[in-house]
Amino acid sequence: MDNSDPNPEKPLDFIRQIIAEDIKSGKHSAPVTRFPPEPNGFLHIGHAKSICLNFGIAQENNARCHLRFDDTNPSKEESVYVAAIKKDVQWLGYEWGDNLFFASDYFDRLYDYAVELIRLGKAYVCCLNAEEVREYRGTLTEPGKESPYRNRSVEENLALFQAMKEGQFEEGSHVLRAKIDMASPNLNMRDPVVYRIMKVSHHRTGDKWCIYPMYDYTHCLSDAMEEITHSLCTLEFEDHRPLYNWFLETLHTPAHPRQIEFARLNLTYTVMSKRKILQLVTGGHVADWDDPRMLTISGLRRRGYTPASIRNFCSEIGVGKKASWIDMGVLENSIRSDLNETAPRVMGVLDPLKVVITNYPEENEEEVEGKNHPQKPEMGTRFIPFSREIYIERSDFMEDPPKKFFRLGPGREVRLRYAYFVTCVSVIKDETTGVVTEIHCTYDPATYGGNAPDGRKVKGTIHWVSAAHGLNCQVRLYDRLFAVENPDADKEVDFKEHLNPDSLTILKDCVVEPSLAQAAPGSSVQFERQGYFCVDVEDSEPGHPVFNRTVGLRDSWAKKQR
C-alpha cells in the first residue's frame, strides 16, 4: 500500500507529539506500538481507529507495530476470531511481519513473574470467594478491608499457588492477589486479582493451564517483554495506569512502556460494544458478523467500503481525550469521496417503469457510447445497447409534476443519458388500481448521443436500460441499523428496541446494463444518479451479480422535497 501519510499537513495529535518528543530527546530511537485485540469477536470500526493509530505511527516512523492477541480468558475466546482479526487488519492495509504474538505465549513467563511477586511479598493466595472479595473491596467512598489471608507466609503462598496451578482447587475457591493497598482511593489498587482458576480449555494452550492471568497483570508485562515503547489504549484504562506501572516497577522488568489513553470512537446510529454486537448476531437481528449493516470491518468490507476510506475516516476524526460522537455522515462521506474517484459509472434501474418509444423502429437496436467516468477519460468508454423498449426509474416520471421537477412527465422532454431526447406522449395505467404501468414516448433521431443539433436544451437527464438487453438482478438497499442517534442513551430501554425496521430493503426486479454480467465480486460501481454499489461476494453467481448499496449519492433534490 501507499505508505505516505495521507494528510501530511495535518498537525500531530497529542500522542504523536509525545512520540516525536521521545524520539527527539533520545528516549527512544523509534516507537514500538502494538494492537492488542482479545479474540472474542470480530473487529469493528472502533478497532479501526486503534489499528490506524498504532500501525499508522509505526509506518510513519518506519518502525514496528505488533499484533498481539490478548487471550487470557479462554471462556470467551476462539481461533475463528483470531483468523478473522488477522484478515481484517491485513485488509485495512497493515502488516505486522514477524511481530505476531499471543499473551498465551507468555503463560510460562507470566507464571514465573507471579512466583517472583510472591517471593517479594507482593502477592498472596486469597481464599475469599468472589462475593467476599467484592465486599472486602469497599466502595467508591469507603476504603476496603484487608483479606484475612493477606499475611500468609511466602512459603505458604508459594505452595498454595503451585497447588492452584496443579488443579487441586475448585474454580472460585482461590485467587492470587497483588498485595498493594486496600485503602487506595483507586479501586484497581485494592489488592487486584492476578490469577484465577478456570478449568477451561484454551484455544491455543489447550488443557495445559487451569489458572489464567488477568488483563491488568498480563498486559503491562506483555508490553514490557515485547519492548513496546508506547502502549496506547482507551480512556477507561486511565485508572488502571497506576497498576500497570506498579507491576512493572515491582517486578523490575527490563523495559517500562508508557501507557497513553485516548478517547474511543462513538458513532451515531450504531452500537460499538462487542457484547452488544454479539447480541445482534446471536439474536438473529442481522445475518452474521459481516452483515453489511454492521460496522464491523468485515461488514463494512461486504458493504463496499474500501480500506482507504476507513483509513481516511480515522485520520479525519483525529485522536483526543474527550469523549466524542462522530456523525455517521462523516463515515459515509469518506466512502463517497473515495468511490467518486475510482468507481466506474454504469446505469441501473432499481424500480423499473417500462417506456415504449413509439416512433423507434421495432426491429432496430443500436449502441450508444457512455463514459466510465465523467472526469476521468482514462477510464475509457463502453457501448450500451439501446432499443425501442427501455426501463426508466419509476421516480423519474410524474404524471402531475411540481414546478421544479426536471424529469419526465406528460408532454415533457428529457435526455436519456448518452442516447436520445424523448418526449412523453401518453401514459398507460392499470384500469383498476390507477398505477402507471407503461409510458409512451417519441424520440428525436437527430439527438443521437444526447445532443440536439438545433441547440435546444433539456433540464433533465435520466438513466435507462434497454428492456431486451438489460440484466435482471437483485439489489439490496441498506440503511442505518438503528433508528435513533444513540441506541444506548436510555438505560431503561434495551438498545435492540431502537433497531431500524427498514434497515434492509431487497429489490428483486432491478435491471442493469448488460456489461455488469461480468462484474467481479467485491468490485464497486456507481449506478448513476443512485449511489455506489458493490457486487456481493457471497451471493453473486457468475453472470448474475447481486448488488449491495454501499451509500447513496448526495441528493439535493430529495432534500428539497422534504
Place this chain on the structure above:
RNA sequence: UGGGGGAUGGUCUAACGGCAAGACAGCGGACUCUGACUCCGCUUAUCGGGGUUCGAAUCCCUGUCCCCCAGCCA
C-alpha cells in the same frame, strides 16, 4: 459523596501567551449529458466568574457541567 479524566460553531479536530483555523453538516449561488462531482459565498464557537499580562482558548484561582471506575471481563 472517593479517585481518575474532559469541556473551542450543530459535530469532530487545530491554534502550545500574539489575527480563533480546517473538515463534516447546514444555507445560498455557479457549473453540469449524473438534481452527482467540482467551484464560489455565507451562518454558527473558546463552559461561567475572577485574576496575571501590553496581549489569554492557552497561565493562575474559583465555580458549573459531562464521562469513566466498586468483574475471579478485556
